[in-house]
Every structure is written in C-alpha cells, then in structure tokens.
Amino acid sequence: xxxxxxxxxxxxxxxxxxxxxxxxxxxxxxxxxxxxxxxxxxxxxxxxxxxxxxxxxxxxxxxxxxxxxxxxxxxxxxxxxxxxxxxxxxxxxxxxxxxxxxxxxxxxxxxxxxxxxxxxxxxxxxxxxxxxxxxxxxxxxxxxxxxxxxxxxxxxx
Numbered sequence: 811x812x813x814x815x816x817x818x819x820x821x822x823x824x825x826x827x828x829x830x831x832x833x834x835x836x837x838x839x840x841x842x843x844x845x846x847x848x849x850x851x852x853x854x855x856x857x858x859x860x861x862x863x864x865x866x867x868x869x870x871x872x873x874x875x876x877x878x879x880x881x882x883x884x885x886x887x888x889x890x891x892x893x894x895x896x897x898x899x900x901x902x903x904x905x906x907x908x909x910x911x912x913x914x915x916x917x918x919x920x921x922x923x924x925x926x927x928x929x930x931x932x933x934x935x936x937x938x939x940x941x942x943x944x945x946x947x948x949x950x951x952x953x954x955x956x957x958x959x960x961x962x963x964x965x966x967x
Contacts (some may be wrong), residue, residue, distance in 0.1 A: 843895035844868075845904065848921040854885070854892055854906065863889045865923060883927030889913055894943040896952075905952050905966070907944045911935045912952060914966050934964055 842854045842863075851868045863886075866879040885906075895906040897917070904915040904926075913931035917923070939958035947953045952964045 842892040843906070845895050845897050847897055847901070847904075847917065847923065850921060852882070852923065853879070854889075854895055856890075863887075863892065865926060867923075883924050885926060886913070886930055888933070889931070893941050896945045898946045898949050900949045902949075903966070905944055905946065906931070907941050907952075907954055909940050910937065912944070912954070912964055912966070914952075932966075934966060936962075936964070938962060 842856060844851060844853050846852070851870055853866045853868055855864050855866060856862070862884055864884055865882040867882055869878075869880060889906060889908070891908045892906050893908050895904060897904055902917055904917055906913045906915070912934045914934065915926055915929060915931045918925045938954075939956040939960070941954050941956050941962075944952055944954045947963065950965055950967065952966055954962045954964060956962065
C-alpha cells in the first residue's frame with residue numbers, strides 16, 4: 811500500500827523588524843520599486859497626477875515617527891508601470907523594467923541622483939510576457955522573470 815506523505819504545518823516565521831515608521835507624502839500613489847545606492851534607500855513611485863514617475867529618497871537615518879519622503883526628481887515620461895528595478899553590482903547603472911522594455915540609466919558619480927531627471931535612459935525594447943522582477947547577473951547581463959515563469963537574460967552594453 812502506498813503511504814501518503816506526512817502532513818506538515820508551516821508556521822509563520824518571525825521576521826525581525828529593523829524599524830517601524832511611516833513615510834508621508836501627499837503625491838505618492840503607489841511605490842513601484844526600492845533600491846539602495848551608496849548607502850541610501852530610494853523609491854520609484856507612480857504619482858496621483860497621471861503620467862508622472864518620481865524618484866524619492868527614504869530617510870532611514872532620521873530618528874522618530876513619521877518621516878517625509880524626499881522628492882529627488884521626475885523620471886522620463888515613458889517610464890510608466892515600472893515592475894522592478896536594480897542597481898548593477900558595480901554601482902554604475904540602474905535598470906528599471908516594465909512589460910515591454912528595460913530602461914538603463916547610467917548613474918552619476920556620487921550620491922546625488924537628481925541628474926537622472928534630465929537623463930534619458932537607454933531603452934531595450936522586447937515583446938515578452940509581463941515582466942515582474944529583475945536583478946543583475948553581472949555588470950553586463952540583466953536577469954528578468956516573467957509572469958509566464960520564464961527567466962530572460964538581457965545583455966545591456
């Protein structure tokens with residue numbers, strides 16, 4: 811007689827909380843992705859105003875309760891519906907992916923990302939099933955995962 815595998819119960823795993831505080835902003839509609847750059851945490855957000863994608867810094871180093879988001883700049887208008895983003899291992903590029911393209915920004919030297927507002931990213935267009943996430947494999951290859959459960963490797967020169 812075949813035996814059934816034992817039933818297991820998965821209990822929630824406690825996750826240590828680093829800090830608990832809210833971020834406030836009247837304009838932010840939906841956060842799209844977070845990334846670290848030179849020790850600072852940044853967020854890409856859709857805005858309540860249609861057609862705007864903004865870059866914010868989240869001040870983790872301030873003590874106390876709620877903290878205002880620090881708006882850095884508005885990104886290129888074609889960057890709507892961002893699914894994910896990642897900084898390359900060498901810290902020199904930011905990839906933002908959505909359904910039909912990857913936008914690659916060359917990051918300016920230093921911690922100031924305000925120049926990204928004037929920069930136009932290099933767009934790598936594709937026709938893939940909805941892309942949901944990305945990360946850099948190395949400094950030349952972006953790995954993306956689609957809603958179709960496939961991994962895609964994009965070479966970005």
